[in-house]
Amino acid sequence: MGESSMMAERRSILPAAVAWHGVRYEPVEAMARFVLRGSDAVCSTAAEVIGLSNPSVLRASHDEHRAILWQGPDEWLILAPEVERVALLQRLETALAQAPHALVDVSHRNVAVRLEGEAATRLLATGIMLDLDEAAFPVGMTTRTLFGKADVTLWRQAPQRFHLETWRSFAPYVIGLLQAGARGL
């Protein structure tokens, strides 16, 4: 059997942070990410394990390090620090053992970028069709939508700060589109 116990190096697909006019792009650090599927009670149990509340429709519940993003009537995206990944997965599976559910690790499927600044909303509006006015898309709101031709999950963390989540291979396109959009603000 193998004699190697070397640890392979992890490589992110995201470029380094950059400031455009009125908005700053930042790669979100590697995180543990799980897709949770099942009944609302399943999410309540999971939320309790994580120490958060079960988010309502189109909302995220979160603390400084962890979050649960509502994705659909039976789907949630759980975000947590990378170091908690293995232990959290185990704790969740233990707590949910009796309830039909699906818990799938997508830590490497998704990547996220953070956009912050007075022009963040306008920049997102170059590719997102939704109304991003605070009255229509308040802080704490999250949804799946399209950014240009890419599927994304958008989460408003503060009036001028957004977390934009997409699949790994779509990241260069999303960031390229943000860069192009920043030119036209």
Place this chain on the structure above:
Amino acid sequence: MSDGFRIKGGRIDRAKPISFSFDGTVYRGYEGDTLASALLANGVHLMGRSFKYHRPRGVLAAGAEEPNALVTVTRGGGRSTPNLRATQVELYEGLQAESQNRFSSLGFDIGEINDLAGPLLGAGFYYKTFMQPKGAWAKLYEPLIRRAAGLGEAPRHPDPDHYANRFAHCDVLVAGGGPAGLAAALAAAQSGARVILADEQNEFGGSLLAETTATIDDQPAQDWVRATIAALNAMPHVTLLPRTTVFGYFQQNFLGLVERVTDHQAAPPSAVARERLWQVRAKEVVLATGAIERPLVFAGNDRPGVMLASAARIFCNRYGVLVGRRVILFTADDSAYAAALDLFRAGATIMAIADLRTNPTGPGVDAARAAKLPVMPGTVIIAAHGRLRADGVTLGAIGEDGAVRAAGDLPCDALLMAGGFTPTVHLFSQSRGKLTYDEARQMFIPGTSVQRERSAGGAKGTFALAAILAEGHAAGRDAAQKAGFTSEAHVAPQAKGDIPVAGGFVGAVPQPKGGVKGKAFVDFQNDVKATDIIAATQEGFRSIEHVKRYTTTGMATDQGKTSNMNALAIAADALDRPLPQVGLTTFRMPYTPVTFGSIAGHARGDLFDPVRQTPIHGWADEQGAAFENVGLWKRAWYFAKPGETMHEAVVRECMTVRRAAGLFDASTLGKIEVVGPDAAEFLNRLYTNPFSKLEVGRCRYGLMLNEAGFVMDDGVIGRLATDRFHVTMTTGGAPRVLAHMEDYLQTEFTDLKVWLTSTTEQWAVIAVQGPRARAIIAPLVEGIDLSAEAMPHMSVKTGTICGVETRLFRVSFTGELGFEINVPSDYGRAVWDAVWAEARKHDVCAYGTEAMHVLRAEKGYIIVGQDTDGTVTPADLGMEWAIGKSKPDFVGKRSLSRSDLVKPNRPQLVGLRTADPGFVPDMGAQIVPVANPAPGSSAQGFVSSSYDSAVLGRSIVMGLVAGGRARMAETVFITRLDGAAAPATIVEPIFYDPDGERLHG
């Protein structure tokens, strides 16, 4: 040249002179000028040549409706915009404009011969003249005609500019910033609604920017405009968009706007977008798009110097330009008197005001008479004279009997037409609203709304300023209220002192008996004359839609903004039918031409579509791999060494895999994690194969059918736990398969407790295939027994590789001993590097998708989408073994027993052994029963896979052949482009290692 026609006043900035050039001549203008106003100030009326007859043309209008003065503006660096209306081109320092559609110069145009040949070139001329000989149209006539009758030249270079996009939402969108639009925007904004106000011009105000006598709320109209814009600007929930055309009204109150950001700047900053497309979803819309003045139809009405009275007034009052010194007006409308008075006060001599009406009355007429202007009631212009510039007219008097008699000639240098106004209902019509015909005023106005919009002001046929403001105010309030904002009691702005539009005329003006020599134009841009419309009705065309297509009236880039009503009235008169019965043509978007750049936006070059790359892409790129597109993915196609052809590379890659081993990036493989207590049952229903008894740690091939029983995808499915499966599928089919599964789960199998999660991108997949595969990965893997006993073909284990968690599959798409290493994507590259380092000790290579295709074809493994075409069943593929016979049901099962799916002569997958081993047929080649089939006879099938197999030293071919599975050893022929069809023998579709010994090593 001196700008001798510049007068005092206007909204231009005399402190900022600008020099610009037109057809190479340098002129002077001022900031605030348009190209048209600056040229007129320099006495230049001749700005273009007409489309068909190459007649000299001047500017007709002062705005978006201009049909004649089309110019090309070039900026260098590939920037060239044709067909711009000179009336909308804002002047900037160094502007370079060229006239269009002329051979030689504007003043001397060889094409003008067409004008003399006019009688030959009437409507329908092309259809009748250029029919013979056959083929000559496409090769000879059409290119010639297109060259002679054309607009500006399309740019030849890629557009270097940047175009921005913005999605926006508002409560109230106001289209048009004239008096009605301003009043509407103010009322809506005062209610607290989010308002977007867009106007195509550089400043808001519309007709008020040329207003001299009217006051609003006791201040001069232009002061009110300034105050209103200041008030709107101060409100954070109002977005003001000047230089922005609302060009399209789509479904559900979705509107397209294009904002011209830098076209008016002498040196646009390179970091800024040239134009911005606004895609706006508005809760409510106010259409305040105004009205467009109609020309009058008489001989010579297209001479340079003949223009709309409203345009002359705008040039005078807004731009400080006199369009002529000796001016004749020809009117059927009160508004002409306002123009006459303004030009008179500015120093022009009013030679005559010929009024079609026998007894014109009203404040304008009274004021003109008081100023002793020569008002001539019951008078027409029979013809205008002059070639490059109008120099006089022939007047005609309308007698009590209605007959017109010549009443002498008058000289002039400008002739102004006032035929009344046509409401601009383009956007209303695009919104699918139904127009109503106002019989008394001879105009179409907005009738029943279909979407959440309302019109106000000129767009609705309301022309008195007080009424326009009241209507705009009410529309703004109503829109805000319907969007959920209750209005406070603001009052509408009050106006007085204007000379409103009243009167008007449609059709051809009365002529003396026997007609008049000379062309009377209806559609200036497409050179359609009154006689063409009449000719069309004589040819039998009854509907305006047909008249339009026969004569091309209204089909130019201006969409007949100045011509549609006159064309309609002439047709109605010729047909002796009421005007609304002849019909009104459709208004299509865009309102004015929109650049391709603004529509494309960011979707060009690398951002046209997402380009998906695997975590290992960079390595393949460094190795000089050629890539192919598979869906949105880039996949390594082959790895040619220096000097190697593609064929040589593929041969080497295939041979290396068979001899030692090869590494393959399979990361793009679609993956879905199917989890839940009913996961096995769900897969039982979605795939033909049985999954209930599949042991944990084992894999099974899965064949997926659609409801019609046809193969739609396939893949290997591994069971990770009783309730957890790792399902793989084709790269291109992944989204389709997930949608198909979700569809059934959400509609048919709602009883099942199972959930689907796409994990395609969670895992990077490194395939190691070949006899040395185990030896290569063994040093890197921990926690997994790789021996053939512990880990046989079609098994899956979890453990670690290079310290990283892995799902290790023992599977093969090559027929060799093989593993597929799944590791989390961010580790993909590092693990690949480690495996590659091990692999090099065994003298192996990386292989691409082409070698993968050859290797699988040698084994007769199908590729869904290549060996299937959406009409192929498992039986057609000889894959009945993949069907779980004891399963009660699965998607597509019922269809498999349909009579036409069990016919013996269905196309079936077979191998084809070519008589000439060196013959590699084209994929898609036809399979025929004889070498030279009779023309018109049917093929028996086609080649689906065809390669040169290095390991077998001959070609290998698979194809779908009618009844093929029962025709083993029969000879058929495969067509080739370079000669007669070549013979081949039908064989089983497996060519290499038929017993599968290598697979289980």
